[in-house]
Amino acid sequence: MGRSPCCEKAHTNKGAWTKEEDDRLVAYIRAHGEGCWRSLPKAAGLLRCGKSCRLRWINYLRPDLKRGNFTEAEDELIIKLHSLLGNKWSLIAGRLPGRTDNEIKNYWNTHIRRKLLNRGIDPATHRPLNEPAQEATTTISFTTTTTTSVKEESMSSIVKEENKEKIIRSTAFVCREEKTPVQERCPDLNLELGISLPSQNQPDLEQPFKTGGSRSLCFGCSLGLQNSKDCSCGVILSSVGSSSGTSTKTGYDFLGMKSDVLDYRGLEMK
DNA sequence: AAAGACGACAACCGCGATACA
DNA sequence: TTGTATCGCGGTTGTCGTCTT
Numbered sequence: 001m002g003r004s005p006c007c008e009k010a011h012t013n014k015g016a017w018t019k020e021e022d023d024r025l026v027a028y029i030r031a032h033g034e035g036c037w038r039s040l041p042k043a044a045g046l047l048r049c050g051k052s053c054r055l056r057w058i059n060y061l062r063p064d065l066k067r068g069n070f071t072e073a074e075d076e077l078i079i080k081l082h083s084l085l086g087n088k089w090s091l092i093a094g095r096l097p098g099r100t101d102n103e104i105k106n107y108w109n110t111h112i113r114r115k116l117l118n119r120g121i122d123p124a125t126h127r128p129l130n131e132p133a134q135e136a137t138t139t140i141s142f143t144t145t146t147t148t149s150v151k152e153e154s155m156s157s158i159v160k161e162e163n164k165e166k167i168i169r170s171t172a173f174v175c176r177e178e179k180t181p182v183q184e185r186c187p188d189l190n191l192e193l194g195i196s197l198p199s200q201n202q203p204d205l206e207q208p209f210k211t212g213g214s215r216s217l218c219f220g221c222s223l224g225l226q227n228s229k230d231c232s233c234g235v236i237l238s239s240v241g242s243s244s245g246t247s248t249k250t251g252y253d254f255l256g257m258k259s260d261v262l263d264y265r266g267l268e269m270k
Numbered sequence: 271a272a273a274g275a276c277g278a279c280a281a282c283c284g285c286g287a288t289a290c291a
Numbered sequence: 292t293t294g295t296a297t298c299g300c301g302g303t304t305g306t307c308g309t310c311t312t
Contacts, residue, residue, distance in 0.1 A: 016280075016306080038297060054298080055281065090300060101300075106279050 013047045017056055025053055026061050059102045066098025070107055083126040
């Protein structure tokens with residue numbers, strides 16, 4: 001099917017917004033609220049396309065935006081969230097009140113990437129830069145089946161149903177296996193997903209994900225929650241997080257769960 | 271002081287997802 | 292069920308300010 005242009009390009013302004021345009025947009029949205037971006041420019045008397053208006057509002061004009069430098073805590077949270085979610089900037093932004101996906105994306109590319117590189121960490125994989133390539137490809141194979149008891153409740157609180165596979169994929173490189181060559185290069189990486197209906201009787205994450213090889217990890221472990229109340233498989237990943245020295249007998253504090261930096265249960269799409 | 275390099279960030283573009291007729 | 296319109300996301304580009312030579 002053909003795609004119509006989002007706007008009449010010949011009659012729209014491009015480039016930086018002027019103060020007057022900002023004022024018009026703010027005034028219109030204050031009066032009528034957000035929504036219907038397609039028709040907004042005309043109604044507001046702006047020679048801009050709807051997409052441009054939406055972006056300008058979301059990234060710059062919204063009153064709840066927190067402008068200014070990122071704090072160290074925000075830095076670390078972004079890093080942790082990125083290690084879990086990858087380049088899902090909107091999801092990451094959802095955990096940082098007052099910050100936009102665009103802002104975080106820019107900040108990542110200009111500051112945090114360099115920061116991680118200086119630490120000897122690959123910003124793409126969150127692994128040490130000098131890590132052997134083979135190890136870098138080690139991935140846990142998750143299989144969720146109709147009997148998988150990853151709770152709808154728990155999972156859906158992390159992302160929408162349709163994003164589960166993506167999250168599982170992105171989680172796979174975070175939860176590092178021990179150095180045993182389990183399913184190296186993932187010849188049978190099983191990303192088959194069959195999500196079971198939500199069970200009202202099992203409020204906890206009880207059954208483990210099946211992993212490649214003989215190892216099994218529960219969902220809690222896959223998020224670095226070994227030995228936490230959400231860990232049911234009893235796996236202690238001695239090497240998880242070892243590169244950063246954060247792995248302890250009491251569990252890897254991935255995402256700062258223990259310190260309540262992030263309550264992953266509240267992770268949602270914007 | 272001027273010019274080029276670099277960094278930061280705003281804005282644009284293309285595409286997938288979703289809603290709806 | 293299918294086609295179309297719209298929204299929203301992520302990658303990329305453009306522009307401007309600052310730094311370095």
